[in-house]
Amino acid sequence: MTRVAVTTGPVRIPPTYFVVNHLLHMPDVDGRLFALSAEVDDPAVAPLVETSTPYGVPGLRGSAAAFAAVRRQRRAVRDFAPDLVHQHFGTWSLAGSGAARDLGVPFVATLHGYDVFRRSDAVRDFWTWVTARNLRTCGERATTLLAVSGWLAGEAVRRGYPAEKIEVHYQGVDTDFFTPAGPDGTEARPATGDQLLDVPVPRDSVRDDLPEVLFLGALERRKGVADALAASVDLARSVPHRLRVVGAGSQEALVRAAVAEHPHITLEGMRDRAGVRDAMRRADVFVLPTQQDGEWREAAGLVTLEAQACGVPAVVYASGGAPEMLDDGTTGTLVPERDTRALAGAVGEILRLDPTARRHLSQAARDFTVAHRSIASSAAELSERYASLTRRPRTESP
Structure with a gap:
């Protein structure tokens, strides 16, 4: 040993x-x-x-x-x-x-x-x-x-x-912990290999019929929360949805102002590890508009993998090492950095998919993470x- x-x-x-x-x-x-x-x-x-x-x-x-x-x-x-x-x-x-x-x-x-x-x-x-x-x-x-x-x-x-x-x-990422949710809040847990079992687990709240877009991370310029807000407001004109913002940081006032003006946006604060997983399981699309901030760029972005392990497709800016955390066109979409219209368009394309196509995309996100990034x-x-x-x-x- x-x-x-x-x-x-x-x-x-x-x-x-x-x-x-x-x-x-x-x-x-x-x-x-x-x-x-x-x-x-x-x-x-x-x-x-x-x-x-x-x-x-x-x-x-x-x-x-x-x-x-x-x-x-x-x-x-x-x-x-x-x-x-x-x-x-x-x-x-x-x-x-x-x-x-x-x-x-x-x-x-x-x-x-x-x-x-x-x-x-x-x-x-x-x-x-x-x-x-x-x-x-x-x-x-x-x-x-x-x-x-x-x-x-x-x-x-x-x-x-x-x-x-x-x-x-x-x-x-831990693909035995970050797992998809099945119908009615049931959790798909790996049993042997990646065979799935349905085990009932509670959800933190009851969602309505609108699809949910999730931003989860530090509320900072470098993580692109402002871009997530702008893209969601743009998209809401044509595709009704909810944007859930989970996190805390220096741009919290900006998010609160958007919440006050746009009823489809909610701010939910920090979550522990289990809370992060619960938030991801409820989502239909995960967004990470990470972007250059001085010398800094996203080196990887494990949160993108956690979302995909939960069966959630991701839309990510093509910045730094973030593109290496998904399979573009198969498990989600890469869009140009700081292009909020492209961000809104990519999220909208996923939300417009029929249920069968959405399930295939969800399974592909899970499969990629288990096979290549677990x-x-x-x-x-x-x-x-x-x-x-x-x-x-x-x-x-x-």
């Missing part, structure tokens, strides 16, 4: 399950998460997590504590004596990479986006210097760098990460990578 130390910086679980998801789906791996600081509210995950400093201490005191905790985190990983260290995010990577070097074991790092965009930042002060040092050292020491999309892999090379080390590894397949691929790397002779620590 391969012994793996997963390392990361400050983390909250939920929502950041992806740092432990693979460990939960790899029975052949003895793994533990070593976080610089952590707040874990899920009792199923808590035993896997070790933290080096309290989470969420504000201001300079918290920053100083985090910086001092790097040595404790490095020592904890070293004491665990793993066969391999896997870092999530190139930021706060000195403890993980240092422990791997101490032990002479492979060091794998997954790049998620922020750690790529920050790579080309100018050093302006102490903390930008610390970030730059973490990112540079991560690239230098990594045996393998895993990018969460092909687009991000290209960006990483463009911004200075070594091309010969970069491979694409899609993170995947956490099970992602974990199996990662387990093979671990095995391959740990079969190599260990390097001598300096």
